[in-house]
Amino acid sequence: MEIADFDRRLERLTDTLARMLDGEFEDLGDVTAPPEDPLGRIEETVRDLVLDAKTAALAQREKEAALVLQHEQLVERRAVLDEQRRRIEAQERELAKRAATIEAQASAIRELSTPILELWRDVLVLPIIGSIHEERAVQITEALLGTIAARKTRWVIIDVTGVDVVDTQTADHLVRVVRSAALLGTSCMLTGLRPSVAQTLVSLGVSLDAVHVERNLERALLRLRLGEPEARA
Template identity: 40%
Template structure:
């Protein structure tokens, strides 16, 4: 008899401990700022806390007929397999963020929509069956709004970048066009007499510019069928050995087209550079001034005019 009484007292103490734990759990759920919904083992709603009612703008009575396992919205969002795993296998699951609208559910038809991330935890009996499921909702509407704002900001930024890129590309084309005009103006080829063209070169002359000058000059010789091409270096004070070599090569290329190349206005420093190259100038006509070169060309044309037909 005494042993039976001791067992009864132990059971009473255990029951009191369970009741205390249950009250603590209920107090925790009721006072929590996080939305909590408790389902029975069949998926129907058993209880909700105040945060749930505040989040969804519904009362416990309005969701009394709700069954999460029969919710078409849950299935449409593709998370029903996770929910079924919790109920049928007794395994916890975390759900991705979704926008849920209780008004679209026939068993609720009230409340307001909200963006939520959620998690489900089963309460499992000793035999392994699920007695109930605790569902916690975390409101992520502000995060989603921030994501949308960030996505919209990125879209506008991409549009601005594309517009700026197009603007810069247009300006680049304009600059290239202007550079082309400047190159043409910096190397003007003038037909000063019948069959005589001249190219006054001004400013800094490097290998790149010399190559451009050669291309323009040779095309002009071929186009105009000129017999004389005068390179006036009066506006150039110094060139490097590579550029000087290109200038001499230009005279030789002119000769290959059947015309005579003439150098005028050579600065003393340029003369020293050409001498340092050791170039043979015996077949190159070099004169002091452009006027002298023009007189030379006119005289040579006069000599050809008096020759035998």
């Protein structure tokens, strides 16, 4: 083996190994088949290393490309999810706002449907209009008892002029309201009974013995002025 050829081959091996150490696999050329000599066995080993390094580098690039693609897909998916989350949160805020509005309106309607008027210092007037179902009866009772307790009311005039139809349930609710007020030391007076309603109460066997009954609100007020002068302001 000539010295010049040996030096050239050795220099090429040295350069190849140096570039491999620097990670420059892409620019490495294929090492030619080595001749049958001691240096050739080293060249063969280096050739195998170059092939393995190129294969590993290619696999690494493919893996990195796949990871980059997955990352981009995750970023895109996260952006979509964030947008959906913002929309859902906006919808929830809108629903909460609507629910609050509905509740406020319902509260206002309840107050309008159960107005409790302070006529004199310890005399309240409770006008009832329409039917009295279970939920409304509870609202009326709670509102009335709360007002009685707060104002130490002695008399409550329950005016049912606006009640057209009375059934057993409605009559029972009226009696329960009167009894609840009595437990707080408050007397009730019922006014505005229509003839048809009075007949219904009689036919249903509803007892109003514990309730003061007057034809209308005017007569009830007159009775209180004459019979309960201390109730006036």
